[in-house]
Amino acid sequence: MAAVRLQQISKSYGSNQVLQGIDLQVHDGEFMVFVGPSGCGKSTLLRMIAGLEDISAGQLYINDALANDLPAAKRGLAMVFQSYALYPHMSVYDNMAFSLSLSKMSKADIDAAVQHAAGILQMSHLLQRKPRDLSGGQRQRVAIGRAIVRKPGLFLFDEPLSNLDASLRVQMRIELSKLHRDLRATMIYVTHDQVEAMTLGQRIAVFNGGKIEQVGVPLELYDKPANLFVAGFLGSPKMNILKARVVHSSANECELQLASGTHIKTGIDSSNLQAGDEVSLGIRAEHVLLASQTKEQTNQLEVCISFVEHLGDAAIVYATIAGEENLFAIKLPADTSDQYPGAELCIQLPAQRCHVFDSKSVALGR
Numbered sequence: 001m002a003a004v005r006l007q008q009i010s011k012s013y014g015s016n017q018v019l020q021g022i023d024l025q026v027h028d029g030e031f032m033v034f035v036g037p038s039g040c041g042k043s044t045l046l047r048m049i050a051g052l053e054d055i056s057a058g059q060l061y062i063n064d065a066l067a068n069d070l071p072a073a074k075r076g077l078a079m080v081f082q083s084y085a086l087y088p089h090m091s092v093y094d095n096m097a098f099s100l101s102l103s104k105m106s107k108a109d110i111d112a113a114v115q116h117a118a119g120i121l122q123m124s125h126l127l128q129r130k131p132r133d134l135s136g137g138q139r140q141r142v143a144i145g146r147a148i149v150r151k152p153g154l155f156l157f158d159e160p161l162s163n164l165d166a167s168l169r170v171q172m173r174i175e176l177s178k179l180h181r182d183l184r185a186t187m188i189y190v191t192h193d194q195v196e197a198m199t200l201g202q203r204i205a206v207f208n209g210g211k212i213e214q215v216g217v218p219l220e221l222y223d224k225p226a227n228l229f230v231a232g233f234l235g236s237p238k239m240n241i242l243k244a245r246v247v248h249s250s251a252n253e254c255e256l257q258l259a260s261g262t263h264i265k266t267g268i269d270s271s272n273l274q275a276g277d278e279v280s281l282g283i284r285a286e287h288v289l290l291a292s293q294t295k296e297q298t299n300q301l302e303v304c305i306s307f308v309e310h311l312g313d314a315a316i317v318y319a320t321i322a323g324e325e326n327l328f329a330i331k332l333p334a335d336t337s338d339q340y341p342g343a344e345l346c347i348q349l350p351a352q353r354c355h356v357f358d359s360k361s362v363a364l365g366r
């Protein structure tokens, strides 16, 4: 097993700085996910931990030992990439045994390691096949098997499931979680898919533009995003964000006025704000209520339905609000036959579900 500590890690390609002062501790045995939009530096950081990329500044510790200049082969880790890059002319068995045979391990030990990994991945019956005779999911499992046989304390995954179709991804997600439980190894997993991040990670680090925006357990990030970026990145549909002005601020209340003139009361500590300050009000689609569903008379507003997405188990209603550019999403039970484009709807925003972000996009505490 292995713990990883990043201290003020930076990376530049020429004058282009792609990672800036990354501080992060990955605990021994933890499943940590790096998530963020394309180009934010996730793969670069993973490759730096792997020893495939130089560290421009800062310190990388693996098990409390400085590892900046440690050769990749001595870091006790194995990496699995999006492209599985199996040797096409070799059987599954030989693909998995290859790195061990280079290390001059005995045939019996290699066999034990390959059989053990194949057992964990439920592919003992596929060992004599060639990669071309496998499905995408099975090939990806061989790539993971190649990592497992080396018994690393640290697994690094860079978008290993993105070549798979949707249902295989779900299946492989479950298998990876099981693998983590069985091997008890530390895993760092890179993805730009927020669902993968939420379902796989024990903790998630959200990256944006070469920096970490927030680190925490999945529901903490979902329920208490530290800023507008994290609020918008995790969750589908995206959290609704409305421009607002502070009307009244205090330690246990923040009353806002929307562009339409509607007043919204939130139970958020806004003692750092003053009347007139510009803020953003956030609320998730599943937290919006129909006025007819609640006795609450405050925080109500009129919206006009633009279109409805029927997901089977639920429906997402997209509506316009006076004075707002963006559509407002409302998640309702599947049976919403009375919600049709053009219809008016009265909705209620529960005060305890509202998020408020200041003019610098930082979330206010409750």
Ligand SMILES: Nc1ncnc2c1ncn2[C@@H]1O[C@H](COP(=O)(O)OP(=O)(O)OP(=O)(O)O)[C@@H](O)[C@H]1O
Residues within 6 Å of the ligand: 013, 016, 018, 036, 037, 038, 039, 040, 041, 042, 043, 044, 045, 191, 192
């Ligand atoms: N060898 C390189 N030379 C110059 N710039 C590079 C190099 N490798 C990566 N970059 C730049 O560094 C930034 C981060 O790239 P990186 O591959 O880490 O992003 P990512 O978060 O993994 O994105 P994706 O989700 O698309 O894989 C990008 O702007 C990329 O263009």
Ligand SMILES: [Mg+2]
Residues within 6 Å of the ligand: 042, 043, 044
């Ligand atoms: Mg990448």
